[in-house]
Every structure is written in C-alpha cells, then in structure tokens.
Amino acid sequence: EVQLVGSGGGLVQPGGSLRLSCAASGFTFRSYWMSWARQAPGKGLEWVANIKQDGSEKYYVDSVKGRFTISRDNAKNSLYLQMNSLRAEDTAVYYCAYDSGDYGGYDYWGQGTLVTVSS
Amino acid sequence: EIVLTQSPATLSLSPGERATLSCRASQSVSSYLAWYQQKPGQAPRLLIYHASNRATGVPARFSGSGSGTDFSLTISSLEPEDFAVYYCQHRSNWPSYMYTFGQGTKLEIK
Numbered sequence: 001e002v003q004l005v006g007s008g009g010g011l012v013q014p015g016g017s018l019r020l021s022c023a024a025s026g027f028t029f030r031s032y033w034m035s036w037a038r039q040a041p042g043k044g045l046e047w048v049a050n051i052k053q054d055g056s057e058k059y060y061v062d063s064v065k066g067r068f069t070i071s072r073d074n075a076k077n078s079l080y081l082q083m084n085s086l087r088a089e090d091t092a093v094y095y096c097a098y099d100s101g102d103y104g105g106y107d108y109w110g111q112g113t114l115v116t117v118s119s
Numbered sequence: 120e121i122v123l124t125q126s127p128a129t130l131s132l133s134p135g136e137r138a139t140l141s142c143r144a145s146q147s148v149s150s151y152l153a154w155y156q157q158k159p160g161q162a163p164r165l166l167i168y169h170a171s172n173r174a175t176g177v178p179a180r181f182s183g184s185g186s187g188t189d190f191s192l193t194i195s196s197l198e199p200e201d202f203a204v205y206y207c208q209h210r211s212n213w214p215s216y217m218y219t220f221g222q223g224t225k226l227e228i229k
Contacts, residue, residue: 035218045155045163045206047218059215095162104210105153107174109162 002026002108004096009113016086016117022079022096022110030054030074033099035106036081038092048094049081064090086117121145123207123221131229138194140224142207147187154183154192155206157223163206167192194226202228 008020020036036048049070050059058070069082079096093114097106122145132138142152150170155163165174167183170190180195194201207221 033216037218044223045157045208045220047220050216050218052216057216059217061217097162099210103153103165103168103172103174104151105155105165105168105208106163107165107168112162 002100004098004108004110006094006096006110006113009094009115011116011118012086013119014087014117017082017084018086018115020081020083020094020096020113020115024077024079024096027100027108029072029077034070034072034079035097036070036079036094037097037106038090038094039112040089040092043092046092051079083115086115088117091115091117121148121209121211121219123209123219125205125207125221125224127224128222129225129227131227132197133229134197134199136197138192138197138201138226140192140205140226142185142190142192142221144188144190144209148209148211150186151209151211152183152185152190153208153210155208156201156203157206158203166205197226199228202226 003025005023012018035050038048039045051070067085071080093112095112096110124143126141152170154167157163166177171183182193184191204223204225206223209219
C-alpha cells in the first residue's frame with residue numbers, strides 16, 4: 001500500500017524557517033518525480049514544487065522561488081521542503097504527492113501538514 | 120503560463136440531477152487535463168486524467184470530455200457523496216515541468 005506521511009508543520013513567525021518532510025513507502029520512491037502542493041485555509045489548490053527522480057531538476061511556483069528548496073533522499077525514501085523567509089501568505093496545508101502512471105495528475109497524496117505563519 | 124478558469128464557482132443541485140462543470144484553459148493543453156474531487160478535511164482525489172479517462176475506482180457516473188481549451192466534467196446522476204469541491208489541473212512539460220490548478224467549483228446540495 002502506498003503511503004505518503006508528511007510531517008514538520010507548525011507555527012512559525014514571519015521571516016522564519018521550517019522544514020517539511022514526507023516519508024514514502026509502498027512504491028519505488030527513486031523512480032518517480034515528487035511534488036509539494038499547498039492549500040491555504042478556505043482556498044484552492046496550488047502546486048509548489050517538483051523534483052526529478054535523481055534530484056537533477058527542480059521547479060517552483062514563482063511565489064516561492066528563492067525562498068523554498070525541494071530536495072529528496074532516495075536512500076531514506078524521503079522528500080523535503082525547506083521553507084525560508086516565510087510570509088503570512090505561506091500559511092497552508094502542505095501536501096506531498098506523486099503521479100504513479102504518467103497521468104498528468106497526482107493519484108497519490110499525503111495527508112497534509114499545516115504550516116501557520118503568524119506573529 | 121497557462122491559466123485554468125473554472126465555472127461556475129458554485130453549482131447548486133439535488134441528488135439524482137446531472138451536473139456539468141467547466142474548465143477553460145488560456146491556451147491549448149491538448150488533452151492534458153485532469154479533474155479532482157476534494158471533500159472537507161481530505162486530500163484531493165484524482166477522478167479523470169487525460170481529459171476523459173477515469174482513474175482507478177472512480178464510478179462510471181463521472182465522465183470527462185474536451186480537448187484544446189474547453190473541458191467538462193459531468194456527473195450523470197448525483198449521489199449524496201458527490202457534493203464536494205472539484206478542481207481541474209494541467210501539467211506542462213516545457214519549458215518547466217509544472218502543474219496548474221483551476222480555482223475550483225463547489226458542488227452543493229440544493
């Protein structure tokens with residue numbers, strides 16, 4: 001059974017940093033692009049970042065470029081999102097997700113971890 | 120950058136009725152369009168991929184159609200569990216491998 005278990009969320013002050021983790025199991029993690037997406041309270045879904053299987057390519061939504069860094073450790077079957085210079089508008093539930101069959105969409109999602117940026 | 124616009128923002132219908140949700144892309148996305156269902160407190164669920172293919176386990180009452188810039192998600196006869204928020208989404212492969220979501224349509228019970 002595929003499992004994506006996110007962790008690391010919490011309350012952080014504006015300008016602060018946080019590192020999210022996503023532990024993957026039940027599939028060959030090193031074989032897939034992995035992603036982070038987010039959803040602000042009461043708002044829609046927003047893609048945040050992607051990372052290629054070997055970490056050689058990374059892409060970000062414009063609003064997080066230069067502040068967030070996506071990374072992965074294939075030996076640990078883990079995905080990460082380092083978030084720096086956090087802003088109130090980064091407050092959201094953050095999901096890790098992946099596309100298992102080149103569907104062009106995510107068929108597997110984590111349960112989400114809440115990040116709250118507030119003083 | 121491709122923008123996806125969904126309509127209507129809210130759709131009020133009764134169980135048993137037919138629902139049609141729309142998604143328009145700012146430029147052609149061919150058939151690379153997916154649909155999701157999201158219920159409160161849950162992660163999204165993939166319903167449709169490549170515009171018209173049902174994902175694993177999705178009931179036959181859900182169907183997708185369209186290509187280019189205009190797409191539809193149809194629920195032939197609404198069940199109580201279908202009332203939720205629906206999102207369309209496109210993945211672009213060039214110049215950046217990135218995803219774009221529509222703003223969502225809330226399907227509510229009338």
